Amino acid sequence: xxxxxxxxxxxxxxxxxxxxxxxxxxxxxxxxxxxxxxxxxxxxxxxxxxxxxxxxxxxxxxxxxxxxxxxxxxxxxxxxxxxxxxxxxxxxxxxxxxxxxxxxxxxxxxxxxxxxxxxxxxxxxxxxxxxxxxxxxxxxxxxxxxxxxxxxxxxxxxxxxxxxxxxxxxxxxxxxxxxxxxxxxxxxxxxxxxxxxxxxxxxxxxxxxxxxxxxxxxxxxxxxxxxxxxxxxxxxxxxxxxxxxxxxxxxxxxxxxxxxxxxxxxxxxxxxxxxxxxxxxxxxxxxxxxxxxxxxxxxxxxxxxxxxxxxxxxxxxxxxxxxxxxxxx
Ligand code: GLV
Numbered sequence: 001x002x003x004x005x006x007x008x009x010x011x012x013x014x015x016x017x018x019x020x021x022x023x024x025x026x027x028x029x030x031x032x033x034x035x036x037x038x039x040x041x042x043x044x045x046x047x048x049x050x051x052x053x054x055x056x057x058x059x060x061x062x063x064x065x066x067x068x069x070x071x072x073x074x075x076x077x078x079x080x081x082x083x084x085x086x087x088x089x090x091x092x093x094x095x096x097x098x099x100x101x102x103x104x105x106x107x108x109x110x111x112x113x114x115x116x117x118x119x120x121x122x123x124x125x126x127x128x129x130x131x132x133x134x135x136x137x138x139x140x141x142x143x144x145x146x147x148x149x150x151x152x153x154x155x156x157x158x159x160x161x162x163x164x165x166x167x168x169x170x171x172x173x174x175x176x177x178x179x180x181x182x183x184x185x186x187x188x189x190x191x192x193x194x195x196x197x198x199x200x201x202x203x204x205x206x207x208x209x210x211x212x213x214x215x216x217x218x219x220x221x222x223x224x225x226x227x228x229x230x231x232x233x234x235x236x237x238x239x240x241x242x243x244x245x246x247x248x249x250x251x252x253x254x255x256x257x258x259x260x261x262x263x264x265x266x267x268x269x270x271x272x273x274x275x276x277x278x279x280x281x282x283x284x285x286x287x288x289x290x291x292x293x294x295x296x297x298x299x300x301x302x303x304x305x306x307x308x309x310x311x312x313x314x315x316x317x318x319x320x321x322x323x324x325x326x327x328x329x
Pocket of ligand 1: 290
């Protein structure tokens, strides 16, 4: 029986490629060149599975090229780049890589928040520019973290991991806004309190945004929400570009309506709104919240586990649209 063919659309570790080659005929893009849509479409012909990342946009048009596709495995927890509904309609399983990146991503989000509040990258730029001539009382005074109010927008796995760091490590009060309040057995040990969105904006000293992207949360933080925040507050976005209105944020920072911000994700990334590059009180990183060697390996392996299980009669560990599996039984 012929082995299923798959496309690995981005570089993967050689050991992972070997693992996939044990099960599949693999068309691999090891040079890691971003494949344009025409090339993706051409290379998807005859493929039963594809390994992608959050960079590849998998929309209805592309799905139209995929006559034999049974599974799209993305090496990311977020899957707003994939038209899941269209996949489901075509009987294509979508899988992602939750859990394995939760703690690394929470570490990074917390670190970004600290960098913004304590002006760490701004200080480094100042020092490197040779502007440090002497100690002064208010040189790079920032905002405390410990004992302050941590606001979390989106209280899923990563939000909860950030809440643990804040409450248990830094003695922060935790407030959050989410569609549904957390069960008491999770919220109570952290002292985490559900509040409405405007209370979150008004009371947070440090707000971290971790809500998954969907059209419903596009610009959920814009000029009106930023206007509610304390002038001493910070805002950190590790969710997705588009959840925060980047232009409105740049303006709020420029006007010092809030103290500082940190972004790992951007509207239209890898392009960054030029206004953000012009303000000093912001920390900017290139979408790397899950980027540690261990975590990226775990994500890649989970993406491979999903592909292998889906195409060899097993049970994929982390399906996004399990209804496709149920329909196949
Ligand atoms: C990264 O942004 C991810 O969704 O894994």
